Amino acid sequence: VKVVNSLEHDHEQQLPLQQPPQQQQQQYSNGSHAVQTTLKVNTSPNTQDMLTICENSSAYASSEDTGVGGLSESELLATQDVIEEIIPFEFSNLLHPNVLSHLPPDALNELLCLVPPEDDTHDSHESCPREVEDDIERALEHVKSLDDMTVEPSSLLGDFLDNVDDEMLDGSDICNTEQMLQSPNKANDIRGMVHTGLNSGTRLHSVRNRGMKYIGGMRSVVYSVLAVVLALVVTLAAGQIHPDIIEDAHLDSLGLLRKYGYPAEEHIIETDDGYLLGVHRCPGSPLSPPAPGKPVVLLQHGMLSSSADYILMGPDTSLAYMLADAGYDVWMGNARGNRYSNRHRFRSNETQTFWDFSWHEVGSIDIPNMIDYILVRTGQQSLQYVGHSQGTTAYWVMMSQHPYYNRRIKSMHALAPAAYMHNTRSPYVLFLATFLYTTELMLQMMGTWWFEPTNEMNIQGGLQNCHDGAPFQSMCSINTFLIAGFNTEEVNSTMLPVIHAHSPAGASTMQMIHHAQTIRSRIFRQYDHGAMNMIRYGQLTPPVYNLANVQAPTLFYHSTNDWMAAPPDVELLYRELPNVVKRYLVPLPAFNHLDFVWAINVRSLLYDELLADLKAYGTVK
Numbered sequence: 001v002k003v004v005n006s007l008e009h010d011h012e013q014q015l016p017l018q019q020p021p022q023q024q025q026q027q028y029s030n031g032s033h034a035v036q037t038t039l040k041v042n043t044s045p046n047t048q049d050m051l052t053i054c055e056n057s058s059a060y061a062s063s064e065d066t067g068v069g070g071l072s073e074s075e076l077l078a079t080q081d082v083i084e085e086i087i088p089f090e091f092s093n094l095l096h097p098n099v100l101s102h103l104p105p106d107a108l109n110e111l112l113c114l115v116p117p118e119d120d121t122h123d124s125h126e127s128c129p130r131e132v133e134d135d136i137e138r139a140l141e142h143v144k145s146l147d148d149m150t151v152e153p154s155s156l157l158g159d160f161l162d163n164v165d166d167e168m169l170d171g172s173d174i175c176n177t178e179q180m181l182q183s184p185n186k187a188n189d190i191r192g193m194v195h196t197g198l199n200s201g202t203r204l205h206s207v208r209n210r211g212m213k214y215i216g217g218m219r220s221v222v223y224s225v226l227a228v229v230l231a232l233v234v235t236l237a238a239g240q241i242h243p244d245i246i247e248d249a250h251l252d253s254l255g256l257l258r259k260y261g262y263p264a265e266e267h268i269i270e271t272d273d274g275y276l277l278g279v280h281r282c283p284g285s286p287l288s289p290p291a292p293g294k295p296v297v298l299l300q301h302g303m304l305s306s307s308a309d310y311i312l313m314g315p316d317t318s319l320a321y322m323l324a325d326a327g328y329d330v331w332m333g334n335a336r337g338n339r340y341s342n343r344h345r346f347r348s349n350e351t352q353t354f355w356d357f358s359w360h361e362v363g364s365i366d367i368p369n370m371i372d373y374i375l376v377r378t379g380q381q382s383l384q385y386v387g388h389s390q391g392t393t394a395y396w397v398m399m400s401q402h403p404y405y406n407r408r409i410k411s412m413h414a415l416a417p418a419a420y421m422h423n424t425r426s427p428y429v430l431f432l433a434t435f436l437y438t439t440e441l442m443l444q445m446m447g448t449w450w451f452e453p454t455n456e457m458n459i460q461g462g463l464q465n466c467h468d469g470a471p472f473q474s475m476c477s478i479n480t481f482l483i484a485g486f487n488t489e490e491v492n493s494t495m496l497p498v499i500h501a502h503s504p505a506g507a508s509t510m511q512m513i514h515h516a517q518t519i520r521s522r523i524f525r526q527y528d529h530g531a532m533n534m535i536r537y538g539q540l541t542p543p544v545y546n547l548a549n550v551q552a553p554t555l556f557y558h559s560t561n562d563w564m565a566a567p568p569d570v571e572l573l574y575r576e577l578p579n580v581v582k583r584y585l586v587p588l589p590a591f592n593h594l595d596f597v598w599a600i601n602v603r604s605l606l607y608d609e610l611l612a613d614l615k616a617y618g619t620v621k
Contacts, residue, residue, distance in 0.1 A: 240467065240468055240469050241463055241467045241468075241497070242467075242468075242494070245463070245467065245494065245495070245497050245498055246463060246497075247259070248312065248498045248501075249459050249462065249463060249497050249498050249500075249501035249502075250459065250501070252308075252340075253280050253306065253307045253308045253311050253312075253332070253340070254266055254280060256308070256311045256312060257280075257282055257311060257320070260314065260315050260321070261285075261286050262282050262284075262285050262286070262315075262320075262321060262324055263282060263283055263284055263285075263290055264280065264281070264282055265280070265281040265282075265283065266278055266279070266280055266281075266340075267279045267280075267281060267373065267377070269369055269370060269373050270345060271336070271365050271366060271369045272365055272369060273361075273365060274344050274345035274346055274347070275336040275341065275343070275344050275345075275365075275366070276341065276343040276344065276345065277333070277334055277335075277336060277340075277341040277366060277369070277370065278334050278340035278341050279331060279332070279333055279334065279370055279373070279374075280307045280331070280332040280334070280340070281329070281330065281331050281332070282320055282321075282323075282324045282330040282332075283324075283329050283330070284324060284329075285321065285324035285325045287324075287325045288324060288325060288326070288327045290329075292378075292379070293379075294327060294328060294329040294378075295327070295328055295329065295380075295383075295384070295618050296328070296329045296331065296374060296375075296378050296380050296383040296384070297323055297328045297329070297330055297331070297383060297384045297385070297386060297614065298331045298332075298333060298370065298371065298374060298383055298384070298385050298386070299319065299320065299323075299330065299331070299332045299333070299386045299387075299391075300332075300333045300335075300367065300385070300386070300387040300388070300391030300394065300395070301332075301333070301334070301335070301338075301388060301389075301390075301391055301505075302388045302389030302390045302391055302416075302597075303359075303389055303390040303507060303511060303512070303515075304338075304451060304503065304504035304505060304506070304507050305338070305388075305389075305390075305503055305504070305505055306334050306338045306339060306340055306502065306503075306505035306506075307320075307332035307333070307334055307340065308502040308503070308505065309388065309502075309503070309597045309598075310332055310597065311332075312495075312498055312499065312502050313492065313495060313498075313597075313598060316603070317492075317600070317602060317603060318597075319386070319597070319607055319610075320332060322603070322607055322611060323611070323614075326611055326614075326615075328614075329378060331370075331374050331383075333366070333367065333370050333391075335359075335362045335366055335390075335394070335507075336357060336361065336362060336366055336508075337355065337357070337450060337506055337507050337508045337511075338453065338505040338506045338507060339453040339505045339506050340505075341366075342453075342506060349450075352447075352449050354449075355449035355450045355508045355509070355510070356449075356508075356510070357508055357510060357511075358508065358510040358511050358513070358514035358527045359390055359393055359394055359397065359511050359514055359515075360397055360514065360526050360527055362390075362394040362397070362511075363393065363394035363395065363396070363397025363398045363401070364397055364398060364401045364402070366394070367394050367395065367398045368398055368402055368405060371383065371405065371408055375408065381408070382407070382408045382409060382410050383408065383409065383410065384409070384410045384411050384412075384413070384614055384617065384618060385409055385411070385412045385413065386413045386415065386610070386614075387412070387413075387414055387415065388415040388416055388596055388597055389415070389416050389418050389564060389565065389593065389596075390418060390511070391415075392414040392415070392416070392417045392418055392419075393418050393419060395412060395414070395550075396419055396524070396545060396547060396550060397545060399549050399550040399551070399552070400545040400546045400547060400549050400550070401545075403549035403551065406549075406550075406551040406552045409552040410552070410553075410617055410618060411552065411553045411554075411555065411613070411614070411617035411618075412550075412552050412553065412554045412555070413555050413557065413610060413613060413614065414554060414555065414556050414557065415557045415596040415597075415606075415610075416557070416558060416559070416562055416564065416565040416593050416596050417556050417557075417558060417565055417570055417573055418564060418565045418569075419518075419524045419545075419547070419569070419573045420518065420522065420524055420569040420572050420573055421515055421518050421519050421564065421565075421566075421569055422518070422519045422520075422522045422569065423566035423567075423568040423569045424519060424563060424564055424566055424569075425485070425563040425566060426482060426483050426484070426485075426563045426564060427482050428482055428483055429483070429515065429516070429519065429564070430519075432512060432513075432515075432516045433516040433519040433520050436513065436516045436517065436520060439513075439516075440513055443509050448509060449508065449509055449510075450506065450507065450508050450509060451504055451506055451507045451508075451509065451512075452504075452506060453504060453505045453506035454500065454501055454502065454503070454504065454505070458500065458501070459497075459500075459501045461500075462476070462496065462497040462499075462500035462501055463497045463501075466493075466496040466497045466500055467494075467496075467497055468493060468494050473493060473496065476496045476500065477491050477493075477496065480594060481592070483563065483564065483593070483594075484562070484563055484564060484592040484593035484594040484595075485561045485562055485563040485564075485590075485592030485593055486561075486590070486592065487561060487590040487591060487592045487595055487599075489590060489600075490588070490590070490591065490592075490595050490598075490599035490600050490601060490602075491598075491600070492598065492599075492600050495598075499598060510527065513527075514527050523544060524544065524545050524547070525541075525542045525543060525544040525545060526542040526543050526544075526545070527542060528541070528542050529542075547573075547576045547577055547578075548576075548578055550577050550578065550579070551578060551579055552579065553579055553581045553617060554577055554579055554580045554581065555580070555581060555582040555583075555584070555613055555617075556570065556574060556580055556582065556583040556584065557584045557586065557596070557606060557609070557610065558570045558583070558584075558585060558586070559585065559586040559588070559591035559592065559593075559595070559596075560585070560589050560591070561589060561590050561591055561592050562591070562592055562593045563592065563593060564593040565593060582613065584606075584609055584613075586605050586606055587605065588601075588605055591605065
């Protein structure tokens with residue numbers, strides 16, 4: 001192993017975040033860690049055109065003149081032909097006790113009471129008929145019971161009544177959105193505001209149907225109020241992206257560790273064939289500071305993944321934090337071709353020669369080189385290995401090709417152990433296996449040698465489409481389910497934007513093709529190069545991996561709803577391995593292939609058992 005560089009990054013790959021002008025703090029929990037949250041209000045140009053909500057709205061509630069909404073009596077009478085329009089009192093639920101209780105009596109009379117339209121001899125301020133007063137009183141009592149309003153209507157109605165219809169239709173901007181957001185219940189409370197209070201509206205509507213006319217404003221003003229409220233509901237639904245979600249989506253693995261108070265290092269290892277691997281280390285935690293002599297554990301990710309799989313769900317859910325808290329020196333490998341290991345000493349990662357590898361090279365070269373480096377660096381004689389999915393496949397390859405590494409492994413803990421895959425239920429994988437040769441030929445013709453990792457466009461797409469409240473958030477899980485198996489109960493929907501920001505992390509297309517070959521042949525063997533097998537291997541068919549060489553204590557952790565590591569395939573692998581000392585079936589029938597790293601309750605369902613097993617086998621060698 002050639003050690004190119006061992007360093008601790010003092011910088012985090014963190015992109016600047018655009019902070020919106022309106023924010024409100026509230027306590028928030030995403031299932032993995034409780035944090036202080038900031039509610040973001042997404043004010044698009046269209047929304048701004050619709051909303052005109054300003055601080056000078058107190059004119060309506062506190063005006064000492066006898067007019068309505070700041071208009072004098074003479075101005076109201078001068079616009080008799082307009083204000084004789086009856087306010088649609090179906091929306092009277094928008095009124096609030098704080099407004100009604102501060103209305104000058106004359107203003108309330110002008111707003112709601114009968115006025116003879118053509119009789120100049122009558123006093124326009126005479127008392128309302130008793131039947132009208134009764135109806136109004138009952139309606140206002142109902143309105144005053146709406147104590148759970150989130151929008152302060154004095155902010156809404158006051159300024160609306162100070163503007164004419166044309167100004168309201170044109171709209172301008174939100175002058176003080178923070179003033180409106182007084183409740184942590186956000187959009188749900190606003191929906192309730194619009195929905196409730198219909199009884200009062202019905203009573204006032206019955207008064208209107210007697211043929212009486214009311215003074216109080218313009219019909220379009222109330223329609224504008226309704227439009228504003230509905231627009232605000234939509235805006236809030238689209239704007240509730242938690243700031244930690246945005247930050248975690250942009251941070252790399254090291255940045256995530258440091259954000260939550262854990263030390264982080266990156267070690268660059270050059271493999272025997274020139275690939276530069278980024279291996280991540282968490283040597284301690286706030287509960288267990290770094291110290292020499294700690295037991296060492298190596299975590300290896302699955303297909304299209306990276307070290308982030310063991311980090312991104314936060315300290316309460318992700319395995320790396322738990323191991324560091326338990327006193328382990330945690331190392332996380334990154335296989336060649338992913339975002340942290342996509343460099344080579346001589347080759348460009350945009351050429352076919354760079355991507356000429358499958359998981360065979362990951363197991364026969366990358367993992368052994370990582371283990372050698374880690375043991376030298378820590379001064380240990382052996383370590384414990386935890387692999388997920390392809391991380392277990394690479395381990396079987398390593399032991400088959402280099403059985404002397406059994407002496408350097410205290411115990412192997414296989415999460416969703418994968419070797420044979422001909423019982424897979426994933427439609428994507430089955431399609432690839434069915435049309436393997438056609439797909440391989442098409443990829444070669446198109447010059448597609450690798451799967452791209454996520455980029456900024458993907459991250460933004462995930463943030464906009466997968467966040468809580470997004471109309472099609474559930475669609476963000478569909479692709480994952482079609483690969484791993486359906487389990488909606490264990491999906492942390494809040495964290496979907498972060499998951500999609502870190503996965504896929506990149507891989508060679510040959511890695512997926514190698515799995516498809518295994519499905520078709522039903523044999524766990526090296527990559528099939530077709531006519532080139534004679535040159536590569538000296539035989540017509542690829543060599544079969546010798547699983548009898550896997551001698552270190554091996555522990556299985558599997559599930560019944562795993563579409564990639566299906567129970568019959570796990571059973572076949574179990575029978576061929578000589579030293580499986582334990583099999584643990586996750587006690588949740590719906591637990592799928594990716595729940596091993598991302599499930600909401602993965603700690604209680606799996607990791608507590610895993611931590612106990614690591615402790616039990618930690619003193620074997």
